[in-house]
Amino acid sequence: MADQDNKTATVLGIIGTILWCIQLIPQIYQNFRRKSTDGLPALMMLLWAGAGVLFGMYFIAQSANISLQIQPQIFTALCLFTYAQCLYYGKHYRIGKTAVYCVVVSIVCAGLQVAAAIPIRESQLYKSNPSPYCWPILMIGIMAALCLAGGLIPPYFELAKHNGQVIGISLPFLCIDSSGALFSFASLWFPQTKADGSTADTDYLGMVLYLIVPAMECGIVTSHLLWWIRIGRHQKKNDKLEEKQADTLSDVEMQSQTRPVFSDDDDDDAHEN
Numbered sequence: 677m678a679d680q681d682n683k684t685a686t687v688l689g690i691i692g693t694i695l696w697c698i699q700l701i702p703q704i705y706q707n708f709r710r711k712s713t714d715g716l717p718a719l720m721m722l723l724w725a726g727a728g729v730l731f732g733m734y735f736i737a738q739s740a741n742i743s744l745q746i747q748p749q750i751f752t753a754l755c756l757f758t759y760a761q762c763l764y765y766g767k768h769y770r771i772g773k774t775a776v777y778c779v780v781v782s783i784v785c786a787g788l789q790v791a792a793a794i795p796i797r798e799s800q801l802y803k804s805n806p807s808p809y810c811w812p813i814l815m816i817g818i819m820a821a822l823c824l825a826g827g828l829i830p831p832y833f834e835l836a837k838h839n840g841q842v843i844g845i846s847l848p849f850l851c852i853d854s855s856g857a858l859f860s861f862a863s864l865w866f867p868q869t870k871a872d873g874s875t876a877d878t879d880y881l882g883m884v885l886y887l888i889v890p891a892m893e894c895g896i897v898t899s900h901l902l903w904w905i906r907i908g909r910h911q912k913k914n915d916k917l918e919e920k921q922a923d924t925l926s927d928v929e930m931q932s933q934t935r936p937v938f939s940d941d942d943d944d945d946a947h948e949n
Contacts, residue, residue, distance in 0.1 A: 682741075688863035689743035695856030696747050700754040703849040707761045715844020717830035718762035721755045724827040728752030729785045730820035731885070736793035737802065737813055738879075747860065752785055792816075808879045817881040821888060828892040835896065840903035842896060850897060854890035861886035 707713050731748035760778045763769040769777070796802055802810050808817065831845060864882045 682866075685863045685866040686741050686743060688859050688866075689741050689747070692856045692858075692860035692863060693743040693747040693750070695852055695859060697750050697754075699751075699849060699853040699856055700758050701849075702852070703846040704754075704758055704761065706846045706849075707758070707765060711765060713762045713766040713844060715834050715838075715842070716758075716762065716766075717834060718759060718766060720827045720830045721759035721762060722827075723823045725752050725755040725759060725781070725785065727820050727823035727827060728755060729788055730816050730823060732789045733793040733796070734813060734816045734820055734882070734885075736789065737796040737816070738806075738808065739797065741863070744860065744863070753782070756782055756785075808881050814881065817885065821881075821885050824885060825888050825892065828889070828896075831896055832899075835899045838903075839907060840899040841908070842900040842903075845896065847897065847900070850893045854893050857886045857889040 703716070707716070728748045728751040731751065732745070735744045735748065756778050760774050763774045763777065764771060796812050799812075801812065808814065831842075834843065834845075835841070861883050864879050864886070
């Protein structure tokens, strides 16, 4: 039974990892196609990159299943790439400056994980209490949760600016991101067996970390849906009506230009006849 739970947790974790491998691709593509990151807060991506680093420390220190250890690395890389787009398209940094900036930040992120996670895992403090509730692990998890939740606050300010409409944030990205978080949450639900054969403590903090994402992203999608019900669908009808009126005016102008024009001399000749 324990082996089955471990396999189930690994499979669910792998599915979550795959989804989080592609989560930001729709957003990256949208930014590239529009050549703009208007409506996508750069602070959101920077905070998420920080959360990814803390996630990495959190799971590496606990020797969690390999998919959960890899997942934060991919998440951080995608966040930094999207942050680079925010610098290039939004702040108009030169491409060389953007690349150097992001490479330096990536090296710092990797260094922080190695410098923190491995010493914590090998410390007597953690060995005497090898659980998510060992206070260094607990503090890292709490900071990760704060960064993750904090990264989803700036989009709400953008929603307030646009009457609740989502502008600049890819809705497919939000859906894939939430799905990946839910699968990762499910992977933590199954009891896992440690190397010594004992059952690991249920990681409730990790579950909270993964539930924050779909909860706050659901609010963003709901805001856009309410905007569409209140304003968007009427705006679409008005746009179609204005387009139809513009076509009608254009047809009238074309007809007026094709009518024959008679000069005053032609009118005089007609009267004499």
